[in-house]
Structure formats: structure tokens, C-alpha cells
Amino acid sequence: MEEGRGRALRALDYMWGGWGAASSLLLLTALWEAGHAAYGTLVLPSPRDTVASLWDMSAAGKVLPAILETSRNALGGFLSATVAGGILGGMAGASDMMRRLLQPIATLLLGIPAIAWVVLALLWFGGTGAAVSFTVLITTAPIVFAGAAQGARTLDGSLRRMARSFRVPATTLIRDVYLPHMLSYLFPALATGLALSWKVTVMAELLSGAGGIGDGLAVARVQVDTVKAMAWVLAVVGLLLAVEYLMLEPIRRHLQVWRREMPGSGDIQAGGF
Amino acid sequence: MAGLEVTGLGHAFGPQPIVEDLSFSLPAGSLGCLIGPSGCGKTTVLSMIGGLIAPGSGRIDHAFRHPVFVFQDPCLLPWRDARDNVAFGLKATDMDRKTRRSRAERLMEAVGLAPEDHGKFPHELSGGMRQRVALARALAVEPDLLLLDEPFSALDVGLRRQMQSLLRRLIAERDLTALLVTHDLAEAVRLADHILVLSPSPGRLAASHTLAEPFAARDDGFVHCMVNRLLADPATAQALAMET
Structure with a gap:
């Protein structure tokens, strides 16, 4: 009963927080309109024209397939990165030797610009979705790796000893001791990785012509159609906002319940994009 | 004996x-x-x-x-509330969640933890209360x-x-x-x-x-x-x- 009330209050609090986000987005739209009034349609089309163009493209059946294509490319790469980065990071966190072996590689991969990977992926895979997914994998895996390594490395030995002393089964050990600890490090890394995935995907699609939102942007650029370009930008921003606020933020809040009233828990940082 | x-x-x-x-x-x-x-x-x-x-x-x-340990550090799971921490050791048994939690409640009362503290997380409890939770967790498995x-x-x-x-x-x-x-x-x-x-x-x-x-x-x-x-x-x- 008490628990249910607390949960309802937290949900209400979360939704109320949405007003703040809505106000800041409306303010940005107002600035956008002002920019349009100052520089004209060719430089910055008005928000209304952009929305109308997005609407027309949606009606013509162009937007949804593009969003699905982009999501497939981004999520394909991101899920592979999560598996590879998570496993290798867990190994690096558990063993010093593995960390010494893998850490320099992760640092090196992080240092290579995403655009360089796009070029290499195009040469290796041609202008296909595989090139896009590969670029996402290679740019986000080091981020997931770092989070997983940190999570596995900082596992509290005394908690492990306590759990062993109660002879709890391995599944309980993983679910109640290892996973919650790992997630507190891994989740921020995953959120950052996912946000980066969309950006890298659009960039790789733009250069590869492999379909998706990036391809739409490339066509708009060729046609010097700023309104269409802005409409695609709007589509990708809408996608990012939906993923952030409908998926990541509720998970983040759920995972962070136990940190309530801890110092610094008042303003939970967004994964950021 | x-x-x-x-x-x-x-x-x-x-x-x-x-x-x-x-x-x-x-x-x-x-x-x-x-x-x-x-x-x-x-x-x-x-x-x-x-x-x-x-x-x-x-x-x-x-x-x-059933030998059971109580450590110097209470070793509570920070992401579980006091009740679930007390019930933790019982996960080694085939007891269902409801029974585990009701036994945890009884033991928390036995070690002098007020009902309003049962749902608190370890960082919301004082040092003495945390040690009481650890003691209740040890007693819960009927050692x-x-x-x-x-x-x-x-x-x-x-x-x-x-x-x-x-x-x-x-x-x-x-x-x-x-x-x-x-x-x-x-x-x-x-x-x-x-x-x-x-x-x-x-x-x-x-x-x-x-x-x-x-x-x-x-x-x-x-x-x-x-x-x-x-x-x-x-x-x-x-x-x-x-x-x-």
C-alpha cells in the first residue's frame, strides 16, 4: 500500500518535471522562429514550414521507413557493442592481466574519430547497413567496455563474502549482488553509448547512402532544400527525445530508487546527447 | 549436548x-x-x-x-531496503518471497527496528540500525x-x-x-x-x-x-x- 503510493507519487513527480522540459523546448522553438525572421527561409526555415514538410514526407510514406532503417542500423550496432563491450569489460574488470591487454586497445579505439571509421567501413563493407552498424559498434563498444570494466573492478569483496557465507545460489549472487552494482556503472555508459549510436548512424548513412534518415539528409543537401533538411533533423531529434524520455529516463529512475536522498541524487544526470 | x-x-x-x-x-x-x-x-x-x-x-x-556470520561491517546490499536485506539469506531456502518478507518483518521487530524503518535503504539508517539489520539477517536463517x-x-x-x-x-x-x-x-x-x-x-x-x-x-x-x-x-x- 505504502509502496504503491510512493511509486504513484514518484511517477507524478516525473510527469510534473515534464513541464520544465516542455518550457525549455518551447523557448528553443521561439529562438528558432526569431532566427528564421532574421535570416530567411533559405538559411533557417520557420518551425511551421519544417513541421509541415515533415508531415508531407510522412504522408508520402518516407519518414517511417527511414526511422525504422536508422533504428535498425543504430540498434544493431549498439546491441553488438553492448555484448562485446560488456563481456570484454567484465573480463578486464575481473582480471588485471586482461585489463592491461584490453585497456590500450579501448583507448586507441576511442581516440579514432567516428568519421574515420565511416570511411574505413565504406571501403570494407560498401554502402550498406553493415557499414553503418559496424561504425556504431566500433565507436560505442569502448564506452560500454569502460563502464563494464569499472563496474566489475569495484565489486565489493565484503558483499561477496557475506553472500557466500549465506550459501545463496549463484543466480541470487548475480541478480542481487553483482548485477545491481554493475548496472550503476554500466547503465550511464549504455545511455551515453545509445545516444552516440544515433548520431553516428545518421552520419554514416549520410555518407554511405545506405538509406535511413542520413540518406534523406543527403538528398535534401543535394537538392539544396533547407526545409527538408530541417524536417529530417526534426525527425531524428524526435527519435532521440522519445528514446531518452520514454525509455532511458524511466529505467534510470527505476534503477536509482535506492539512491533516494543520497547526497547528489537530487539531479540525476541524463545520459546526454 | x-x-x-x-x-x-x-x-x-x-x-x-x-x-x-x-x-x-x-x-x-x-x-x-x-x-x-x-x-x-x-x-x-x-x-x-x-x-x-x-x-x-x-x-x-x-x-x-546452520553456522552464520555477522561481520564488523554490516555488509548490507545498498540497493535493497532493510526488509529485503534481512530476507537475503533466506534466498538459499525454497521459501517464497511473501514468507521470506514476513519472517524478515518479525526478526526486525525482535532486534528492535521500528516498522517505519523496515522500508528504508541502508544509507538512510544509522550505524546501530544497520548492525541490527545485519543481526536480524543472520537470525532469519535460524542458525x-x-x-x-x-x-x-x-x-x-x-x-x-x-x-x-x-x-x-x-x-x-x-x-x-x-x-x-x-x-x-x-x-x-x-x-x-x-x-x-x-x-x-x-x-x-x-x-x-x-x-x-x-x-x-x-x-x-x-x-x-x-x-x-x-x-x-x-x-x-x-x-x-x-x-x-
């Missing part, structure tokens, strides 16, 4: 012997205190008795079926042997007294056998039926003392007198020289 029988126990970490040829016995239903200077292997002995470490040599015989590793050493004096009384009461009510590791002779005198003094590393039994006075009769005056009397014993004084 059979208790705990330790014979010729030894253990080494690498080439360094930590415990050597340690023998003692503890009757069932009594509270024993292992006392000795830092690094004499008290915690290692406790871990071997509880089965966390295999003995290097010697034997440990007992008929206890017959309690292995306590300096469980009250991080608490202030008043809180420590409260927890000591609580421990004696719970041991009497539940007919438990307990072995408590401490480096505080006054605590051992206040709580123990048997005091086992370990020598500096490698730990061997330097002296053992039996105290017959009931717990209720052990006031500050008694503790003071008894500590002085024990330290008059050369073997005890020599073993604890680093601490006194």
Missing part, C-alpha cells in the same frame, strides 16, 4: 603461518570470545569454522547445521551457531552496550551457540562464558578462562575487576601486551 571442538587447527597464507596448532572446545549453548592482538588470525579461525576457508591442518568438529567478527567495534559506547544486551538476550531466547571475535577484553568479560586468548601471530591458544557470573550481574564494577584479574594471569597479559 555436543558443541564445537577445534583440534590442532592451522592455516597459512603463502609461507606465513597465521594460525598454528590451535585447540579449544566450546560447549553448545554458550558464548565464546576469541580475543587476541591484531593479526593473530582470529578472523581466519572464524572463517575456517564457518566453512569460508578450508583449514590448512587440524580438525573442526561440530554438529551445527544454531553465530559467528560474530567484531560486530560492535564500529559503534559508540552506548550503542555497543545496547547491542551487547540484545545479543545476550537473543542467544538465551533462541538457545544459540556463539563465537565472537573481539580485541576488547572488557567486551569479552561482559559477554562471554568462555574467553579464549590467542597469542600474537601465528595464533595459538595462550590462555582460556571460564566466567560463571550471569550476564545481568556483570556491571561496570564486575567488568573492571575481572579485566584486572585476567591481566594478572601472565599468559593472558603477555598475549594481549600489544593491546593493553
Whole structure:
């Protein structure tokens, strides 16, 4: 009963927080309109024209397939990165030797610009979705790796000893001791990785012509159609906002319940994009 | 009733012997205190008795079926509330979640945690309350042997007294056998039926003392007198020289 009330209050609090986000987005739209009034349609089309163009493209059946294509490319790469980065990071966190072996590689991969990977992926895979997914994998895996390594490395030995002393089964050990600890490090890394995935995907699609939102942007650029370009930008921003606020933020809040009233828990940082 | 029988126990970490040829016995239903200077292997002995470490040599015989630990650090899961922490040990049984939680509630009441604290997370509880949660978690699995590793050493004096009384009461009510590791002779005198003094590393039994006075009769005056009397014993004084 008490628990249910607390949960309802937290949900209400979360939704109320949405007003703040809505106000800041409306303010940005107002600035956008002002920019349009100052520089004209060719430089910055008005928000209304952009929305109308997005609407027309949606009606013509162009937007949804593009969003699905982009999501497939981004999520394909991101899920592979999560598996590879998570496993290798867990190994690096558990063993010093593995960390010494893998850490320099992760640092090196992080240092290579995403655009360089796009070029290499195009040469290796041609202008296909595989090139896009590969670029996402290679740019986000080091981020997931770092989070997983940190999570596995900082596992509290005394908690492990306590759990062993109660002879709890391995599944309980993983679910109640290892996973919650790992997630507190891994989740921020995953959120950052996912946000980066969309950006890298659009960039790789733009250069590869492999379909998706990036391809739409490339066509708009060729046609010097700023309104269409802005409409695609709007589509990708809408996608990012939906993923952030409908998926990541509720998970983040759920995972962070136990940190309530801890110092610094008042303003939970967004994964950021 | 059979208790705990330790014979010729030894253990080494690498080439360094930590415990050597340690023998003692503890009757069932009594509270024993292992006392000795830092690094004499008290915690290692406790871990071997509880089965966390295999003995290097010697034997440990007992008929206890559920030995359970209470550590110096309460070792609570930060992401579980007090109730789920108390119920944690029960996950090794086939008890369902509802039964686990209702048993946890009962034990939290037994150790003096108010109902409004049952849903709090460890960082929202005070040090004493966290240690009570750890004690309730240990009692929840219905142990017959309690292995306590300096469980009250991080608490202030008043809180420590409260927890000591609580421990004696719970041991009497539940007919438990307990072995408590401490480096505080006054605590051992206040709580123990048997005091086992370990020598500096490698730990061997330097002296053992039996105290017959009931717990209720052990006031500050008694503790003071008894500590002085024990330290008059050369073997005890020599073993604890680093601490006194």
C-alpha cells in the first residue's frame, strides 16, 4: 500500500518535471522562429514550414521507413557493442592481466574519430547497413567496455563474502549482488553509448547512402532544400527525445530508487546527447 | 549436548603461518570470545569454522547445521531496503518471497527496528540500525551457531552496550551457540562464558578462562575487576601486551 503510493507519487513527480522540459523546448522553438525572421527561409526555415514538410514526407510514406532503417542500423550496432563491450569489460574488470591487454586497445579505439571509421567501413563493407552498424559498434563498444570494466573492478569483496557465507545460489549472487552494482556503472555508459549510436548512424548513412534518415539528409543537401533538411533533423531529434524520455529516463529512475536522498541524487544526470 | 571442538587447527597464507596448532572446545549453548592482538588470525579461525576457508591442518568438529556470520561491517546490499536485506539469506531456502518478507518483518521487530524503518535503504539508517539489520539477517536463517567478527567495534559506547544486551538476550531466547571475535577484553568479560586468548601471530591458544557470573550481574564494577584479574594471569597479559 505504502509502496504503491510512493511509486504513484514518484511517477507524478516525473510527469510534473515534464513541464520544465516542455518550457525549455518551447523557448528553443521561439529562438528558432526569431532566427528564421532574421535570416530567411533559405538559411533557417520557420518551425511551421519544417513541421509541415515533415508531415508531407510522412504522408508520402518516407519518414517511417527511414526511422525504422536508422533504428535498425543504430540498434544493431549498439546491441553488438553492448555484448562485446560488456563481456570484454567484465573480463578486464575481473582480471588485471586482461585489463592491461584490453585497456590500450579501448583507448586507441576511442581516440579514432567516428568519421574515420565511416570511411574505413565504406571501403570494407560498401554502402550498406553493415557499414553503418559496424561504425556504431566500433565507436560505442569502448564506452560500454569502460563502464563494464569499472563496474566489475569495484565489486565489493565484503558483499561477496557475506553472500557466500549465506550459501545463496549463484543466480541470487548475480541478480542481487553483482548485477545491481554493475548496472550503476554500466547503465550511464549504455545511455551515453545509445545516444552516440544515433548520431553516428545518421552520419554514416549520410555518407554511405545506405538509406535511413542520413540518406534523406543527403538528398535534401543535394537538392539544396533547407526545409527538408530541417524536417529530417526534426525527425531524428524526435527519435532521440522519445528514446531518452520514454525509455532511458524511466529505467534510470527505476534503477536509482535506492539512491533516494543520497547526497547528489537530487539531479540525476541524463545520459546526454 | 555436543558443541564445537577445534583440534590442532592451522592455516597459512603463502609461507606465513597465521594460525598454528590451535585447540579449544566450546560447549553448545554458550558464548565464546576469541580475543587476541591484531593479526593473530582470529578472523581466519572464524572463517575456517564457518566453512569460508578450508583449514590448512587440524580438525573442526561440530554438529551445527546452520553456522552464520555477522561481520564488523554490516555488509548490507545498498540497493535493497532493510526488509529485503534481512530476507537475503533466506534466498538459499525454497521459501517464497511473501514468507521470506514476513519472517524478515518479525526478526526486525525482535532486534528492535521500528516498522517505519523496515522500508528504508541502508544509507538512510544509522550505524546501530544497520548492525541490527545485519543481526536480524543472520537470525532469519535460524542458525544454531553465530559467528560474530567484531560486530560492535564500529559503534559508540552506548550503542555497543545496547547491542551487547540484545545479543545476550537473543542467544538465551533462541538457545544459540556463539563465537565472537573481539580485541576488547572488557567486551569479552561482559559477554562471554568462555574467553579464549590467542597469542600474537601465528595464533595459538595462550590462555582460556571460564566466567560463571550471569550476564545481568556483570556491571561496570564486575567488568573492571575481572579485566584486572585476567591481566594478572601472565599468559593472558603477555598475549594481549600489544593491546593493553
